[in-house]
Amino acid sequence: MSKTLYLLPNLLDENQPVEGFLPSSLKPVVNSLTGLFAESEKGARKYLLKFMDREKMQKVQIKLLNEHTEDKDLQEYIHSIREKEIWGVVSDAGLPIIADPGAKLTMLAHRSKMHVKMVSGPSSIMMALVMSGFNGQKFQFHGYLPRKEEQLVQALKDIEKKAKQEQSTQIWIEAPYRTQKMIDLSLQHLQKNTLFCVAINLTSSHEKVLSMSIAEWKKLNFKTDKSPAVFLLA
Amino acid sequence: MSKTLYLLPNLLDENQPVEGFLPSSLKPVVNSLTGLFAESEKGARKYLLKFMDREKMQKVQIKLLNEHTEDKDLQEYIHSIREKEIWGVVSDAGLPIIADPGAKLTMLAHRSKMHVKMVSGPSSIMMALVMSGFNGQKFQFHGYLPRKEEQLVQALKDIEKKAKQEQSTQIWIEAPYRTQKMIDLSLQHLQKNTLFCVAINLTSSHEKVLSMSIAEWKKLNFKTDKSPAVFLLA
Structure with a gap:
């Protein structure tokens, strides 16, 4: 699957094991990402390390998506998805977008005829x-x-x-x-x-x-x- | 844990494997149930068989919880939880309660000082x-x-x-x-x-x-x- 924006769930309590609280279909999706939009660099790295080793993690590009992200950044982000094909969105806890930023980026992905997909998780x-x-x-x-x-x-x-x-x-x-x-x-x-x-x-x-x-x-x-x-x- | 009402998730597409779409913490919970409230007997049995064998499934009591369930049944259901300690609620697809019956039973469980717990899943x-x-x-x-x-x-x-x-x-x-x-x-x-x-x-x-x-x-x-x-x- 190419040019895809994946909306990905996070744990509600970051100390829990991912296997117990998130569906197993999440791991191969995270391992397929070329980039990840996240609230912070630190949070993004922590998330990726739950599914892959450090060496692989360092190859995944990270861009910030939070309340400071401006509309012009979003246009650039869509361009990133066009170039590097599979990107994820994750928030610090639970489902992205719900009570968090990310909706505008998702709408732009729809407008740009990209695939918008999701793995379910706790809300x-x-x-x-x-x-x-x-x-x-x-x-x-x-x-x-x-x-x-x-x-x-x-x-x-x-x-x-x-x-x-x-x-x-x-x-x-x-x-x-x-x-x-x-x-x-x-x-x-x-x-x-x-x-x-x-x-x-x-x-x-x-x-x-x-x-x-x-x-x-x-x-x-x-x-x-x-x-x-x-x-x-x- | 005793006298517990567990709100349990179901798949959105019943043909999918549970491992891929529901968290692994669900299996031990379903295996601990003494009874299950479900929209239909057939649906309840199908659900239980995703987590246990037929012999074990037949020991789990099943009671119907749907739009035909009356308030007097709910009182009796609470009595069942008091006697047989761990009961689950499941709907035909996704999260129970959301767009489905079950809220009144859950409120009665709170009023009766029972544990109300949940395993997350797709909505x-x-x-x-x-x-x-x-x-x-x-x-x-x-x-x-x-x-x-x-x-x-x-x-x-x-x-x-x-x-x-x-x-x-x-x-x-x-x-x-x-x-x-x-x-x-x-x-x-x-x-x-x-x-x-x-x-x-x-x-x-x-x-x-x-x-x-x-x-x-x-x-x-x-x-x-x-x-x-x-x-x-x-």
Whole structure:
């Protein structure tokens, strides 16, 4: 297969063995890459070394694809795929594109009539939704909510209203160091009968999925450290 | 681990080998099950046989979990988990719960203080979103749109408006035998500059992900057979 952009999954917990958590069809795909778009050089090298030795890894070209990548870089990246035929996209954890950059590059690959292919893998957002016990037939993902407290509280209230009006599960994320703050604000401002789920450290041995009403959450007096989390309400 | 409800992934294409498309951590989990909730008995047996021999399979209790399952059955199911300790939930394809029943049972398991755990696997909705080239930082899944043509056309127009207002990718599904009809209606009623993606037969050798503007779709004159598809617009 030539001129292909492969969207590739990563582990959710980088210390896990790839064999246990990613499908075996991934290894031959990674070994076929002429280049890899990744959030950082270090992350890209770590990823490649999970599937090949150092000597082979050093032959794979690495280009950065993150929030600093500009549109003119993307055009150049498409040119790279034209010249060197099989490129991958990987993010630091889970599925690329989902809550991460990469969509524009993928659209350019479609426009340039390249093959766009994928190997499936874990998505923390989907795992959180499946395990929440909330409606999985209608849902909405908001990415990051506003940072400033006043706007964040308003966003939480808007989302809560939407969940009830549309009977649709609402999902969002936050930087790990703000997990406790997000829980505190949610317990403070959401209604007692609203169902709230926090899915922490998914797939790791410290995984915790807590799903109950705001009233029950308040009794729990739950405290966490700076752990990656997905938040859901219904 | 005792009193556990395991949410388990299935293949998207049942003819594929499990080793290639599902993580290896799934096999020991399936082999630990005392019972399995599934959409059909036949589907459950097929699934179990991918991981164990017939003799072992016949010892795993099977209970139906589908659109006909009533709330009183769910209470009895929770009782089954209390007695026989490790139960799984699996759907006919992809991740359970997502666009399928099972959320209520999972919520009951949380309420009964059972462990709720999961093994990750392929989600056709997420794969379609990643490969579409559309925004993966904000998206909404609508499940099935209304059946009747007039209401369906109105739903498509509402979704299109929402995508543009909220800059959020809109995703929906339809029964395979109505894939061509959904494409025809979308081309007929969506605006020329709207981006439309159809992801067909994901992970199979007949996989096709077409992503372009409605104007470009109209030039393509695309015809498909009764294939499973995910639809997206942006």
